[in-house]
Amino acid sequence: MSTDRSKQARFDQMVEEHGAGIYGAALRLSRNPDDAQDLLQDTLLRAFRAFDTFAEGTNEKAWLIRILTNRYISLIRKTRKVNITGLDDEMPAPEGDGTIEIAGALDEEIDCALKSLSEGVRLAVVLVDLEGMTYEEAADTIGIPIGTVRSRLNRGREILKRLLADYASNRRIGKTESTK
Amino acid sequence: MNNGCDRFDRETLRAWADHAPMSDQDRRDLEAHVPSCADCSQVVADLAIYRERMRSFGADTAPAAMPAAVSAAVQAEMDRNRIWSFPRLVWASTAAAVIIVLLGINHYRNLPQYNVQVSEMLEPMDMMMDEPGKLETSDASRAMAHIEANVGEKTPVLQVQSSGLRMMAVTVVNAKLGQVRYDFQAPSKKMLCLMMYLKRGGHLPSGMKMTYRGAEYQCYETGPRAALCWQTGDRTYVVFSEMPPTQLAQYASELRKQTDSRT
Numbered sequence: 075m076s077t078d079r080s081k082q083a084r085f086d087q088m089v090e091e092h093g094a095g096i097y098g099a100a101l102r103l104s105r106n107p108d109d110a111q112d113l114l115q116d117t118l119l120r121a122f123r124a125f126d127t128f129a130e131g132t133n134e135k136a137w138l139i140r141i142l143t144n145r146y147i148s149l150i151r152k153t154r155k156v157n158i159t160g161l162d163d164e165m166p167a168p169e170g171d172g173t174i175e176i177a178g179a180l181d182e183e184i185d186c187a188l189k190s191l192s193e194g195v196r197l198a199v200v201l202v203d204l205e206g207m208t209y210e211e212a213a214d215t216i217g218i219p220i221g222t223v224r225s226r227l228n229r230g231r232e233i234l235k236r237l238l239a240d241y242a243s244n245r246r247i248g249k250t251e252s253t254k
Numbered sequence: 255m256n257n258g259c260d261r262f263d264r265e266t267l268r269a270w271a272d273h274a275p276m277s278d279q280d281r282r283d284l285e286a287h288v289p290s291c292a293d294c295s296q297v298v299a300d301l302a303i304y305r306e307r308m309r310s311f312g313a314d315t316a317p318a319a320m321p322a323a324v325s326a327a328v329q330a331e332m333d334r335n336r337i338w339s340f341p342r343l344v345w346a347s348t349a350a351a352v353i354i355v356l357l358g359i360n361h362y363r364n365l366p367q368y369n370v371q372v373s374e375m376l377e378p379m380d381m382m383m384d385e386p387g388k389l390e391t392s393d394a395s396r397a398m399a400h401i402e403a404n405v406g407e408k409t410p411v412l413q414v415q416s417s418g419l420r421m422m423a424v425t426v427v428n429a430k431l432g433q434v435r436y437d438f439q440a441p442s443k444k445m446l447c448l449m450m451y452l453k454r455g456g457h458l459p460s461g462m463k464m465t466y467r468g469a470e471y472q473c474y475e476t477g478p479r480a481a482l483c484w485q486t487g488d489r490t491y492v493v494f495s496e497m498p499p500t501q502l503a504q505y506a507s508e509l510r511k512q513t514d515s516r517t
Contacts, residue, residue, distance in 0.1 A: 082332055089325075089328065093320040093325070094317050096320075097317045097324075111323065111324050114320065114324050115323075115324045118328045119331050122328070122331065122332055179307060181311060184307070184308070184311050185311075203305065204308055204309075204311060206309075208274075209269070209272065209275065210275065220275055224269050224274055227268070227272075228268055228269075231301075231304060232264070234304075235300075235304070
């Protein structure tokens with residue numbers, strides 16, 4: 075009993091600390107508040123059930139993100155019948171380097187650009203660039219080789235860079251036209 | 255490739271800047287090259303800006319807390335888990351107890367019919383003791399009527415000389431321990447000898463008391479293959495089980511000594 079109580083208290087603490095962050099990750103993955111809530115709830119319940127396997131000293135947020143990502147992958151596999159491990163060729167990497175416009179990019183532009191990425195590429199970008207995972211952690215979480223993470227991440231960054239450059243260009247054009 | 259420099263592609267440069275796993279040779283080559291290459295340095299610098307921007311992405315709209323609905327659902331699940339966790343033990347124990355009881359009942363039902371219930375017994379027989387120092391006898395035929403399956407025809411109710419100690423009324427029961435209930439009566443008192451649930455070779459703690467039909471019985475001695483010995487008032491009754499006569503005699507002798515010391 076006391077072990078159960080301490081387990082629950084420990085888990086409560088973890089959720090308190092990382093719940094919002096995990097919710098943010100769920101939002102970034104699912105791109106939809108309703109789906110994000112379902113994903114978050116599913117993740118936390120699974121995390122609680124698997125909490126006995128949590129080794130003290132492990133990065134809590136990374137552990138939760140891993141469960142979240144696995145749940146997300148399972149869900150999209152179920153609903154969309156897609157193969158996460160084979161999605162990196164869905165969208166060709168853009169040619170040309172373009173100018174980095176990302177520093178001034180708006181959040182909604184980044185959000186929009188992220189949504190345009192294929193699932194596999196977006197997962198790599200979200201986990202590494204937004205959630206701060208290492209290549210190894212992302213590879214482990216998604217279940218793909220590190221080299222695949224590296225190439226998907228590079229592809230995603232290239233696409234984002236081009237898209238954000240386009241958005242910035244459109245913004246500049248719009249601004250110029252409005253001042254005329 | 256990378257803008258004007260074709261030494262490393264952007265993927266490799268970014269992986270290096272991200273401290274991704276790569277060979278020591280590649281790492282050394284990059285470390286030596288990038289600082290001196292404007293094009294490659296630009297890729298790395300762009301990546302730094304990109305990472306910085308991505309880190310701040312959504313910061314303004316990041317949720318401050320989990321949605322209440324999710325918190326409630328998770329809490330409810332955890333509470334359910336807490337509620338279940340203890341009863342799981344209780345229910346497992348209860349289920350085990352029920353199974354044991356059911357097995358016990360089944361076992362009891364499968365016991366031979368000679369396991370006479372106390373309530374079905376005839377009026378207890380008298381155990382006669384004419385005078386101290388003489389043989390005490392019990393009614394063998396009535397005893398066997400009660401426990402006919404346990405006592406063979408060639409296994410008489412044993413008579414043990416009390417040698418003036420008024421100590422023994424003994425019978426031999428060739429039944430398995432734990433299967434016999436044998437009721438008989440002394441001139442003044444009824445006595446119940448329960449040979450229940452004793453395992454072969456088991457002992458009862460000396461001093462154990464029990465009450466039957468208002469009379470108190472106390473076990474003051476047991477032996478590894480004896481069943482029960484009861485002291486009731488000034489009399490001692492002993493029921494032996496599967497004890498060879500020589501051993502029984504020896505046991506009776508020891509018992510006599512103990513009774514002597516107590517009296």
